[in-house]
Amino acid sequence: MSGVLYVIGLGPGNERQITPEAREAIAKSSHFFGYKPYVERLQLRADQTAVPSDNREELDRAGAALTLAAEGKTVAVVSGGDPGIFAMASAVCEAIDTGPEAWKTVALRVVPGVTAMLALAAKVGAPLGADFCTISLSDNLKPWNIIEKRLRLAAEAEFSIAIYNPISKARPWQLDKAFNILREILPGEIPVVIGQAIGRPNEAIVVTTLEKVRAQQANMASTLLIGTRLWRVISIYNAPCVVYAPRSVPGGEK
C-alpha cells in the first residue's frame, strides 16, 4: 500500500508562525527531507528520522522522499516559508510527473505556510497591499534574459516587486544588474525594503531607496520588496517607519 507525502511549509522562521496543520503533518510523519537549516528547525521524536541535504538538490531529494512514501511510509518534505513559492512543492510535482509510475500512487498533501514576503511586508506595514509580482532572481534553471524581461515588464506595469533568491556566492552580480534595470524605468526615490531572518532573533530590516540600494546589503537569506511611485513611507511613534502601498490608484476613485 502506498503512503503519504506531506510537503510542509514551516513559515519564515518564527515558531509562532507555524500553522497547526503543519504541526500535525510533522507529528504524523516518520522521515523528514529538506535543506539542512529547515530540517534542523524540527524538534523530532526519537522514532522520527531526519534526512537533511544540501541546497540545489531538490529533484534528488524529492525522488528519495517519494520512493519511501511509495513503500508505504508517511514522509515529509519541509521548506521554509510556503512550500509552493520557489520551494519544494514544484520539485516534488516534477518528480511525480517524470519519475516511476509508483510515485503517482503516493497521496500528495501540500501544507501551505506564511511565505517570506508576507512576513516581511507585515513587519513594515502593508507594502504588498496593491498589485504585485514575485520573481526569483536565480538563473540556475531559467535564462537570465527572461528574468531581465520580467523585471522590465513588472516595472512598466507598476507592480510592487518581491524578489526571492536575490544573491548567492554562485550568483554575485545579478542583483546589482536587476537594480540597474529597474533604475532605467523607475525613479530613484522609490522605497526598497530588504529583510532577513524575519521573526527570528537575528531579524534585520532595512528601508532604503532604489537609488541607494546595493547588492551587498542582501544575502542568500534576504527577501526584497521594491516599491512603486505610489508607495508611502511614514513616521509613527513606536516604529522606525511604516511602508505601505495605497489601495487607490489616481484616477480610480469613484
Added chain:
Amino acid sequence: MSGVLYVIGLGPGNERQITPEAREAIAKSSHFFGYKPYVERLQLRADQTAVPSDNREELDRAGAALTLAAEGKTVAVVSGGDPGIFAMASAVCEAIDTGPEAWKTVALRVVPGVTAMLALAAKVGAPLGADFCTISLSDNLKPWNIIEKRLRLAAEAEFSIAIYNPISKARPWQLDKAFNILREILPGEIPVVIGQAIGRPNEAIVVTTLEKVRAQQANMASTLLIGTRLWRVISIYNAPCVVYAPRSVPGGEK
C-alpha cells in the same frame, strides 16, 4: 497612554491554518473590527467585543479601530487570509498616514497569515512555483485601464497570474473582459484554476483552461490562478489532478 492595534490574518478559513501568533493576538485584544464573515469566525470571550461591518467600509473601520487603540485599548482588525494582500493592513496604514496625530501613537502590529492563493495552490500542487503576479480585479479604487495594462504586461512577461476580487454584483463584466484580454496573448489551452472556500466544508476547486473558463464559474469569494505555457497538469491516483509550474524555463538549464 496609547494602545495597540493588531491587524490579524485569519488564513483562508480552516481553523488549522490560523497561526499561533494570530491566536495570541486575538486572545490579547478587547475589540474586534472587520468584515462581518471574518469577525463571525472568531470565538470571542464574554469580555471581548465584536464590531462587524460591511465590506467596502475599510477606511472608516480602520479609523474606528485606531480611535479606540489611541485611547489605550488593545484592538484587533481582522482579515481573511493575509491582512497585507488586498485586505485591511493597507487601509489601516492609510488611516494612520492621513488621520489625526493621535493615531500615529498607536503600536501597530501586523500579523501575517496564509493568503488565499497559497492555500489554493497547495490544494492542486505547485502552480505558483515559478515567477508570478497577483492582481485585484476590483476597479473600485483604481482605473480599469490600469488593470487591463497589468494583465497584458503580465501575460507578456509569462507570469502565472493570481486573481483576487474577480467578480461581484457591482462588477459583473470585468472578469470575462480580463479572460478575453489574456486570450489575445496566451494560448487557449493554458490551465486555469478556480477555487473558493479552501479548507472549508464547502470547498470547491475547478481546473479548466483559458479557452473554456467563464466568469459565471467564479464569485466574490473565488481566487483564480491563470497558468503559463509551461504549466503541467498531470494525472495521479489519489487526486483529480496535480497542477504545477516547472522550476525550469527552457534555455535555462546549466
